[in-house]
Amino acid sequence: MAEFTLRLRRYDPGSGRAPYWDQHTVELEPHRSVLEAILQVKDRVDGSIGIRCSCMAAICGSCGVRINGQPGLACHTHLDRALACARDGVIEVEAMGNMPIIKDLIVDMEKVHWKKIRRVTPWLLPEGVVPEREHLVDRDAMVDVTQSMACIQCGACVSDCLTMEVDPLFIGPAALAKVYRFVGDPRDARERERLVDLAEDPHGMYSCTHCFKCIDACPKGVAPMSQIMRLRRRATSDWHIDDANNGRRHEEAFVTLVRDYGLLHEAELLPRSYGGNSWLGKFHPAAGKVLLESLPVVTKAILRGKVGIRQAMFGHKLPAQSLDQVQRIFDRVEGRPQRVEQNLYVSGEDDDGAARAADRAGRIEKAVTAQRSVVR
Ligand code: SF4
Ligand code: SF4
Ligand code: FES
Numbered sequence: 462m463a464e465f466t467l468r469l470r471r472y473d474p475g476s477g478r479a480p481y482w483d484q485h486t487v488e489l490e491p492h493r494s495v496l497e498a499i500l501q502v503k504d505r506v507d508g509s510i511g512i513r514c515s516c517m518a519a520i521c522g523s524c525g526v527r528i529n530g531q532p533g534l535a536c537h538t539h540l541d542r543a544l545a546c547a548r549d550g551v552i553e554v555e556a557m558g559n560m561p562i563i564k565d566l567i568v569d570m571e572k573v574h575w576k577k578i579r580r581v582t583p584w585l586l587p588e589g590v591v592p593e594r595e596h597l598v599d600r601d602a603m604v605d606v607t608q609s610m611a612c613i614q615c616g617a618c619v620s621d622c623l624t625m626e627v628d629p630l631f632i633g634p635a636a637l638a639k640v641y642r643f644v645g646d647p648r649d650a651r652e653r654e655r656l657v658d659l660a661e662d663p664h665g666m667y668s669c670t671h672c673f674k675c676i677d678a679c680p681k682g683v684a685p686m687s688q689i690m691r692l693r694r695r696a697t698s699d700w701h702i703d704d705a706n707n708g709r710r711h712e713e714a715f716v717t718l719v720r721d722y723g724l725l726h727e728a729e730l731l732p733r734s735y736g737g738n739s740w741l742g743k744f745h746p747a748a749g750k751v752l753l754e755s756l757p758v759v760t761k762a763i764l765r766g767k768v769g770i771r772q773a774m775f776g777h778k779l780p781a782q783s784l785d786q787v788q789r790i791f792d793r794v795e796g797r798p799q800r801v802e803q804n805l806y807v808s809g810e811d812d813d814g815a816a817r818a819a820d821r822a823g824r825i826e827k828a829v830t831a832q833r834s835v836v837r
Contacts, residue, residue, distance in 0.1 A: 462488050465540050467498055469510065470555030471565050483507075484551070491541035495554060496524050498540055499566070511565030519680060522615035526566050527555045532617035532678045535566075557620035559629075573629075574616045577636040581655075585643055588650035602647045605802075609642040609688050611681045618675035618685050630664040634675035634685030637666055641688035644695060656696040660704035666692050667708030691802070698800065710734050714742075718776075720791045723784040726776030727768070731755060 465487050472480035485502040496514055503510045512535070514524040519537040526535050529546045535554065543552045560568035587596070618634040625631050640659065643649045659665040666689050675685040696702045697709045714733035718726045733739070736748025743752065762768045779787070 463491050463540075464488055465498060465544060466551045467495075467502065468551045468553045469499070469502075469565065470553070471510070472556070472562050473511075473564050474562060482553075483510075489540060491544075492539050494536045495526075495528055495538045495540060495543050495552065496535035498552075499535060499554065511563070511567045513567045520613060522613035525557050525568075525615040525617050525620065527553075527557055527620065529553050532557055532620040534615060534617070534680045537680050557616055559619055559622060559625045560616065568616070568620075570616055574614070574619050574633075574635060577619075577633045578614070578639060580632060581636045581640045581659075582651075583636075583639050583643075585646060585649050586651045587648050596648050598647050602645065606642050606645040608683055609638045609645070612638055612642075612683045613681055615680065617678040617680060618683075621674040621678045623672045623674055624668050624670055628664055628668060631668045632659070632662065632665055634669075634689070637669070637692065638683050638685040638688040641691055644692060652695070653700055653702075656692065656700055657702055659692060660696055660702045660709070663705040665704070665706075666696070667704050667706040694800070707734055710738065713738050720788060722776050723779035723787040724777040728759075728773045729776065 467485050467487065469483045469485070470480060471483045485506055487498045487501050489498055489501065494517075496512070496517065499510065499512050500514070503512065512524070512526075514536060515521040516523075517536045519534050522534075524535040525532065527533075528535065528538050528543050529548065529552065531546070540552070544550070547553065554566060556562045556566050557568050560570060560573045563569050612635060614635065616635065618638075619625060622631070622634050625633055637659070640655055644652050644655055649655075660667065669686065669689045671686060673686060676687070679685065693708065693712070696704070697712055701709070703709055711730070711734040714730055715725065717738050718729055718733070729740075729743075731751055732743035732745070732748035735751050736742035736745025742748055759768075759773070763770060763773065
């Protein structure tokens with residue numbers, strides 16, 4: 462047994478009282494969870510503490526909270542580990558972010574998380590004759606969607622999504638990961654429609670800023686950002702879908718510039734993203750408009766020494782040998798007959814190491830031995 466001090470963020474929107482911190486001490490074995498500690502306080506000291514939980518085993522997804530500022534599952538966080546990350550020897554627990562608080566540690570998942578999940582039609586849309594028994598599906602394709610299927614809808618990724626903080630309409634990491642579960646499933650017949658929908662929505666898949674927060678937050682290794690990248694890859698490389706945020710043209714310009722210059726030529730990126738992916742792009746009226754709009758930012762960057770005039774005009778110069786190496790990488794990757802994606806979920810390790818790997822092994826059986834999942 463050891464003593465742990467918890468600092469709980471209390472807030473009851475209906476009370477008219479401002480949020481406040483409430484401190485309690487518990488005695489529990491260090492391997493016990495933060496949830497068990499909160500329930501002990503609720504049971505023995507203050508029954509009014511608001512906390513949602515059910516399975517106590519990281520399966521139902523209801524006990525999502527922030528522990529020492531990081532989102533996660535209270536039932537899946539050991540007290541000793543939480544203490545190791547505490548700033549002043551006190552474990553701080555508060556409600557998740559980006560969702561309204563109902564009471565204390567309970568957020569309104571319905572208003573944000575579930576609304577966004579419903580937005581993406583979260584069920585399979587097959588076409589054709591329903592087979593008498595089952596659909597036969599390519600094994601690799603199912604291994605590929607296993608990662609997104611592992612989601613338990615806890616909302617931890619939503620809690621810390623930086624884009625959602627500034628754009629509450631953003632569809633968000635959990636819902637977009639859910640879309641990949643169906644887009645990647647060969648039984649679904651609406652891959653293109655789903656991707657067009659996400660591309661045309663100005664708060665869709667191109668609003669993600671690649672901040673990695675959702676990958677860090679997810680307790681089940683779903684890596685929502687990776688699923689979003691897969692959606693984009695399919696939308697751009699496979700279906701050539703243009704989008705409301707100009708994301709496809711921007712990505713193409715980015716890739717072409719790195720191939721041609723070896724490094725990103727920032728001054729060319731904007732005009733090519735809007736005016737067409739070539740040196741002539743800057744003469745397109747659409748490019749002229751955005752270039753004019755960005756002049757104040759560019760001027761400020763030059764005045765502050767963040768970019769030189771010569772570098773802005775002509776880009777970076779790499780030695781010929783280095784540029785040749787970059788171009789050989791492009792030739793090799795683009796010369797492959799099929800796109801090869803490494804699915805780290807089934808081939809790699811993560812923080813929880815062997816325990817989580819064993820858990821996965823049970824769920825995906827033979828798939829864990831696969832080194833690579835070939836998509837398409
Ligand atoms: S990577 Fe994208 S989806 Fe994930 S938290 Fe950051 S902005 Fe949100
Ligand atoms: S993707 Fe991960 S963090 Fe997000 S809701 Fe699903 S399980 Fe939770
Ligand atoms: S109580 Fe079910 S995931 Fe924590």
